[in-house]
Amino acid sequence: MSQTCTINLPPEQLDQPEAIRQAAAQALGCSPREVVAWQILRRSIDARRRRRPHFVLRLEVWDSPRPEGPLAAERDAPNVASAPEVHIVGMGPGGLFAALELIQLGYKPVLIDRGKAVRPRRRDLAAITREGRVDPDSNYCFGEGGAGTFSDGKLYTRSTKRGDTRRALETLVQFGATPDILVDAHPHIGTNKLPKIIEQMRAYILACGGEIHFQTRLTGLRVEAGVLKALQIRGDTWLPVQALILATGHSARDVFRLLYETGIAIEAKPFALGLRVEHPQALIDQIQYHCGTERHPNLPAAAYSLVRQVEERGVYSFCMCPGGIICPAATAEGEVVVNGWSPSKRNSPYANSGMVVELQLSDFPGVEANPLAAMDFQSRVEQQAFAAGGGRQVAPAQRLTDFVKGRLSTDLPGTSYLPGIRSVELGEVLPDFIYRRMQQGFRQFGRMMKGYLTEEAVVLGVESRTSSPVRIPRDRLSRQHPRVAGLFPCGEGAGYAGGIMSAALDGEACARAAVATLAKK
Numbered sequence: 001m002s003q004t005c006t007i008n009l010p011p012e013q014l015d016q017p018e019a020i021r022q023a024a025a026q027a028l029g030c031s032p033r034e035v036v037a038w039q040i041l042r043r044s045i046d047a048r049r050r051r052r053p054h055f056v057l058r059l060e061v062w063d064s065p066r067p068e069g070p071l072a073a074e075r076d077a078p079n080v081a082s083a084p085e086v087h088i089v090g091m092g093p094g095g096l097f098a099a100l101e102l103i104q105l106g107y108k109p110v111l112i113d114r115g116k117a118v119r120p121r122r123r124d125l126a127a128i129t130r131e132g133r134v135d136p137d138s139n140y141c142f143g144e145g146g147a148g149t150f151s152d153g154k155l156y157t158r159s160t161k162r163g164d165t166r167r168a169l170e171t172l173v174q175f176g177a178t179p180d181i182l183v184d185a186h187p188h189i190g191t192n193k194l195p196k197i198i199e200q201m202r203a204y205i206l207a208c209g210g211e212i213h214f215q216t217r218l219t220g221l222r223v224e225a226g227v228l229k230a231l232q233i234r235g236d237t238w239l240p241v242q243a244l245i246l247a248t249g250h251s252a253r254d255v256f257r258l259l260y261e262t263g264i265a266i267e268a269k270p271f272a273l274g275l276r277v278e279h280p281q282a283l284i285d286q287i288q289y290h291c292g293t294e295r296h297p298n299l300p301a302a303a304y305s306l307v308r309q310v311e312e313r314g315v316y317s318f319c320m321c322p323g324g325i326i327c328p329a330a331t332a333e334g335e336v337v338v339n340g341w342s343p344s345k346r347n348s349p350y351a352n353s354g355m356v357v358e359l360q361l362s363d364f365p366g367v368e369a370n371p372l373a374a375m376d377f378q379s380r381v382e383q384q385a386f387a388a389g390g391g392r393q394v395a396p397a398q399r400l401t402d403f404v405k406g407r408l409s410t411d412l413p414g415t416s417y418l419p420g421i422r423s424v425e426l427g428e429v430l431p432d433f434i435y436r437r438m439q440q441g442f443r444q445f446g447r448m449m450k451g452y453l454t455e456e457a458v459v460l461g462v463e464s465r466t467s468s469p470v471r472i473p474r475d476r477l478s479r480q481h482p483r484v485a486g487l488f489p490c491g492e493g494a495g496y497a498g499g500i501m502s503a504a505l506d507g508e509a510c511a512r513a514a515v516a517t518l519a520k521k
Contacts, residue, residue, distance in 0.1 A: 002062045003028055004041070009055045011296035024061050037066035044185035045299070053289045053299060075174055080108040081209025086243045086514050087112065087231065089218050092146020093500045094247035094491030098507035099205050100171065105515045109210045112233060114217040115143025117202070118195040125150060128328045129418045132392030137217065140329040140339060141251040141465070144214070145198040148500040150341065155187040155501050168504050175200040190344025218248070218255060221262050228486035243514040247490040247507060250468035251331045253375055255493070259472065260372060265483055268367050268374040269471040269495050272318065273381060274356035274438055275426065275461040276338045277400060278415055281323055283456060284351040287449050301346040304353070308444045315441030318354035318466055326352050326417040328393045329465060335382035336389050337464055338417065350416045354463040355441070357434045374469035381431065385462045388424045396424035400457035404442050413458050421460050429461060471495030479513035488514050
């Protein structure tokens with residue numbers, strides 16, 4: 001017989017079976033002898049203020065040897081080489097999970113991505129960092145695995161209504177992710193581990209008879225009488241399509257322009273914009289764990305989440321990366337965009353986080369007539385950051401204390417951002433209504449986390465790719481564009497997801513919707 005219970009353990013007892021046994025027995029009101037076996041169902045950390053940090057474990061406990069459950073079933077590998085085709089543009093989590101779902105449903109996925117496979121893509125990332133040279137088709141946003149492959153791999157989502165989150169996590173484990181993601185409250189894979197998982201997914205798709213076309217840019221769409229008939233690749237080749245899952249990500253500006261110029265309805269969408277702030281990780285550990293100069297080795301690098309209303313706008317942390325690195329995430333020459341990621345061990349000496357201000361449609365000039373107005377606004381700020389940095393992906397920066405006081409920094413602290421930083425008064429880069437709110441927001445965060453507002457921290461920018469500046473409308477039930485049958489907008493780029501997990505779940509749902517539509521024909 002099994003029972004469930006929740007126990008609290010100090011960090012030093014996390015890897016002590018006898019301590020777990022004693023705590024479980026106390027929680028269940030039984031003798032430790034009756035706690036014969038257990039399984040961790042959920043693991044989180046409680047580090048609330050004025051409390052010693054401890055682990056919270058949800059356990060399933062047996063009073064006899066744990067029964068042998070069935071071995072995890074291998075993923076079915078049907079041969080779909082001759083099955084009906086569904087085209088997918090974009091190989092981020094939305095596109096990849098759509099492909100995996102199509103295979104299980106007996107359809108052949110034909111994946112098209114403008115970027116390169118994981119391994120050659122690495123060389124283009126190195127060129128951004130070392131030379132400041134941006135390949136518009138292969139960078140931190142474009143290529144196999146999408147933006148998530150080389151920008152962290154956080155798997156936390158609140159979007160439980162979108163689909164089966166547990167199944168999506170199990171899919172990642174089947175392709176090589178650590179089983180820890182099935183129990184951690186905030187699962188994380190790490191940028192150093194994700195590429196191998198993505199490669200395993202690709203191998204499976206090909207082994208089942210799917211097709212993958214790298215370095216193949218979408219350049220045209222043909223719509224006749226409200227029905228999508230064909231897509232154009234590389235500017236000269238037309239492919240007939242019955243269903244197209246469009247999962248190109250939040251940075252595919254040329255795709256948004258293509259839709260607009262083709263006459264396919266799109267809408268401007270609010271997003272958030274700001275900077276990325278970086279602290280010494282040891283300082284964040286001290287603040288969050290109330291510890292001395294070193295945290296216990298069983299405790300992971302500390303994270304934080306901050307939000308405040310400033311002048312009726314949300315100012316909040318975004319994509320916080322403990323033990324992480326800031327990377328150059330531009331997708332075109334002449335712009336500077338920053339993002340963050342963490343390796344699986346989260347062992348960088350720095351902690352970084354986006355810190356952004358929520359925007360409204362009224363902030364974008366000409367939005368009433370131009371559905372690309374939010375995207376154009378985003379692009380202008382990124383170009384201003386490039387000019388302020390002086391080129392080669394150097395980012396404009398200030399010490400955090402100087403930013404709040406509105407003064408130029410005479411020098412700058414060390415940073416994980418390898419292209420380099422340049423001292424700039426960031427009020428000259430950010431629109432004033434964003435700059436002003438961010439100054440106030442940081443003051444409030446400094447009161448919330450004593451020690452956070454410090455000259456040891458640096459802010460650099462811009463953090464602008466928080467979500468898509470465009471929404472591609474779709475019917476709630478069929479998931480098709482309301483005016484273009486056969487077109488299934490998907491994931492972050494379409495405005496329906498906000499991270500790896502929500503995009504993956506949306507990809508699965510779009511695959512099911514495409515199959516349901518084709519089955520009616």
